[in-house]
Amino acid sequence: MTKNPFTNSLKSPEIKDVIIKDPFWGRYIDLVRDVVVPYQWEILNDLVDIPVKSHAIKNFKIAAGLEDGEFEGFVFQDSDVAKWLEAASYVLEKYPDPDLEKKVDEVIQLIGKAQWEDGYLNTYFTIKEKGKRWTNLEECHELYTAGHMIEAGVAHFKATGKTKLLDIVCKLADHIYSVFGKEEGKIRGYDGHPEIELALVKLYEVTNNSKYLELAKFFIDERGQEPYYFDIEWEKRGKKEHWKGFKGLGREYLQAHKPVREQREAVGHAVRAVYLYSGMADVAAYTQDKELFDVCKTLFDNIVKRKMYITGAIGSSAHGEAFTFEYDLPNDAAYAETCASVGLIFFAHRLNKIEPHAKYYDVVERALYNTVIGSMSQDGKKYFYVNPLEVYPKEVEKRFDRHHVKPERQPWFGCACCPPNVARLLASLGRYIYSYTNDEIYVNLFIGSSSHVEVCGTKVLLQQVSSYPFEDMVKIDLKPSKEARFKLYLRVPGWCENYEVYINGEEEQIQKLENSYVCIDRLWKENDQVILKIPTEVKMVSSHPQVRSNVGKVAVVKGPVVFCAEEADNGKNLHLLFVDVNSKCKLEFNSNILGGLYTVEVDGFRMAEDDFGQELYKRHRPKFVPVKIKFIPYYAWANRGVGEMKVWLWQWSF
Numbered sequence: 001m002t003k004n005p006f007t008n009s010l011k012s013p014e015i016k017d018v019i020i021k022d023p024f025w026g027r028y029i030d031l032v033r034d035v036v037v038p039y040q041w042e043i044l045n046d047l048v049d050i051p052v053k054s055h056a057i058k059n060f061k062i063a064a065g066l067e068d069g070e071f072e073g074f075v076f077q078d079s080d081v082a083k084w085l086e087a088a089s090y091v092l093e094k095y096p097d098p099d100l101e102k103k104v105d106e107v108i109q110l111i112g113k114a115q116w117e118d119g120y121l122n123t124y125f126t127i128k129e130k131g132k133r134w135t136n137l138e139e140c141h142e143l144y145t146a147g148h149m150i151e152a153g154v155a156h157f158k159a160t161g162k163t164k165l166l167d168i169v170c171k172l173a174d175h176i177y178s179v180f181g182k183e184e185g186k187i188r189g190y191d192g193h194p195e196i197e198l199a200l201v202k203l204y205e206v207t208n209n210s211k212y213l214e215l216a217k218f219f220i221d222e223r224g225q226e227p228y229y230f231d232i233e234w235e236k237r238g239k240k241e242h243w244k245g246f247k248g249l250g251r252e253y254l255q256a257h258k259p260v261r262e263q264r265e266a267v268g269h270a271v272r273a274v275y276l277y278s279g280m281a282d283v284a285a286y287t288q289d290k291e292l293f294d295v296c297k298t299l300f301d302n303i304v305k306r307k308m309y310i311t312g313a314i315g316s317s318a319h320g321e322a323f324t325f326e327y328d329l330p331n332d333a334a335y336a337e338t339c340a341s342v343g344l345i346f347f348a349h350r351l352n353k354i355e356p357h358a359k360y361y362d363v364v365e366r367a368l369y370n371t372v373i374g375s376m377s378q379d380g381k382k383y384f385y386v387n388p389l390e391v392y393p394k395e396v397e398k399r400f401d402r403h404h405v406k407p408e409r410q411p412w413f414g415c416a417c418c419p420p421n422v423a424r425l426l427a428s429l430g431r432y433i434y435s436y437t438n439d440e441i442y443v444n445l446f447i448g449s450s451s452h453v454e455v456c457g458t459k460v461l462l463q464q465v466s467s468y469p470f471e472d473m474v475k476i477d478l479k480p481s482k483e484a485r486f487k488l489y490l491r492v493p494g495w496c497e498n499y500e501v502y503i504n505g506e507e508e509q510i511q512k513l514e515n516s517y518v519c520i521d522r523l524w525k526e527n528d529q530v531i532l533k534i535p536t537e538v539k540m541v542s543s544h545p546q547v548r549s550n551v552g553k554v555a556v557v558k559g560p561v562v563f564c565a566e567e568a569d570n571g572k573n574l575h576l577l578f579v580d581v582n583s584k585c586k587l588e589f590n591s592n593i594l595g596g597l598y599t600v601e602v603d604g605f606r607m608a609e610d611d612f613g614q615e616l617y618k619r620h621r622p623k624f625v626p627v628k629i630k631f632i633p634y635y636a637w638a639n640r641g642v643g644e645m646k647v648w649l650w651q652w653s654f
Contacts, residue, residue, distance in 0.1 A: 006288040010353040010435035010442060013451050014158065015093045018430030022448030022466060025429065028373060032426045033091050035380040040084050040420060041103060043412055050411040056080045057107070059123040064113035071127040074415055075242065076141035076193075078123050081107065082148035083420035085165070086155045090427035093159035104156065108165045111149070115168055119175030121149060132237075134179060134187060138230040138254065139242040143191035143219075146172055147199035154202045155424075166206070173203055177215050182222075189229040190219045192254045193272050197279025198346070201286065217283050220292075223276070224251075224259040253320045261295055266303045266323050270315030270335075271417075273299075273323065274343030281350035293354060300351060303344070304363055310541070310555055310647065311374070311562050311634055312367030313387050315340045318404040327546035331390035331648055335404060338385060338418035341371040342425050349432060352444065356435075358491045358516030361444045364432065365493070365560035369469060374635035375409075376422055378594060382409035383419045384638075389564075389647040391638075392575075407642045434462065442489045442517070446474045446534075458484035460524070469559040470587070470598045474532040480524050488524075489517040490532050495559055502531040534559075538585035538600050540651070553648040554579055556600050556631050558587065563600050563631035567643030570629060574644045576607040577629055578652040593632065594639055600631040605652055624652075 055072035125133040153169030200216035251257035252268035284292040306326040313336030352360035375384040393407040446468035461479040536559030543550035556563040583603035605624035
């Protein structure tokens, strides 16, 4: 099936309209609601005894004139509060909680008091550099923090119906509209860190005020134009930097090296890239801009086919937290920032809304099941900023070029963008499972859940029971309020080699469409049932030969889930292990590991080292000892103490 873009873009159910009851994802939903959001609230208020303090709430109190003190933290510290508010709002939308709602209302009251009369809102420039607002867009994230606050305002309004925060962010957006634009006297600039673009589109969606969409389009179209705005403001402020050496990161880092419509390759700072691309996709959808949408598709394909780790992580270089060049995907030096995978999910989801294709949700799944949930400890209180695919603790400790990699999750960060990003994504997971149009329903993720959607003037209750990803059956019961004809689309993942579809117990031969969904077009009656069997056997996969780090190596996967070998199961020196690619992968549930975990056992060999002696180099024929190699899901690594970890192992195929 080929659909024309923009003619029938998909909608997502509201969070309140989706109930997740899933053996895999249920614990994450509960963890975010019961632990992560309350814990992050305490951190933002400096109530947790950890080495790194947030100071984020205190900054707002100082800016509001309620306390004395100095600004502390990064220039974008406000965004931590905004993302927490967004996550908390998603929780409230689904789970009424008077105590949480009271905390949220108190923070909103505080934010309102910190806002300037003209709508400006930023605690750094209010406290520390009051006369310099809008003078360093390149480095100081003013529009970025505004964007996150706008997203929070939209989320809170949709969750509660209250307008207090929405009014604050509308006032902020109106101020920004009065300052930026092509008109005489306005600033023809844009933020060094994209985010405001997608936020303004969200504000447009709930207010129907076209000036917000117009402003988002301005920021996108102005980026990268000549004369180069960041050089103009650099000269105006006397060539002073906020960050020492920042100018040396270059234009690609800022996603301003070319006008966006001329971009064909994902380069520079990975988070900035996917936030920008998400905004581009939104603007393309609402303005029906096919040229811009085609650029988005090209950039997406460049990432997925050339620059994405098997875990759904992106950004291979610590320098600039950036993409480098095609197929450069080092495992032990990977940056793979958590925020980048969250942003990649945002981007893929938006593209799928415009022109549905299973490949987009293949990427959503890959990032969700590996990097996103793997970045958070099982108790919800520690996090990875960087998500490597190989760790040797001594190397991380001793090598300067590996200091960004941590062998265990951290309780918090000075730059704490990732933890609240994970919280807001998982708290809103319900909106990614299904999508729909006037006469179509799409099942994008196989997560046990129920949802009400309206198609063809008929309310339909979908009830999904899923054993995915470790078992292979998805059952969907459909309960329309009356008989109705509509199309049900089921995603067939790219890694699924065979599938079966059953309708009311009878197998149906239904061919995949060009977009890798199967379409069931029929008159639906109450209690119709569809079963999709998608065998995702455990298998070994290889990288493209140009991924130099992985030549001669294999990874173990089951569907979207990537497995890894840990020292806890296989002993030290994982680099001496070789996987027998002719052996069968054995999947089993092990109740003794981390409260219960699916593991994979594979036959292999360990290179013996005890016969080499003390010489550093000599002629030697190594010996190989048969061993059983155990793998656990990548998302569960580093929960059993500090140790080695590897995703890609040498293959033995002789």
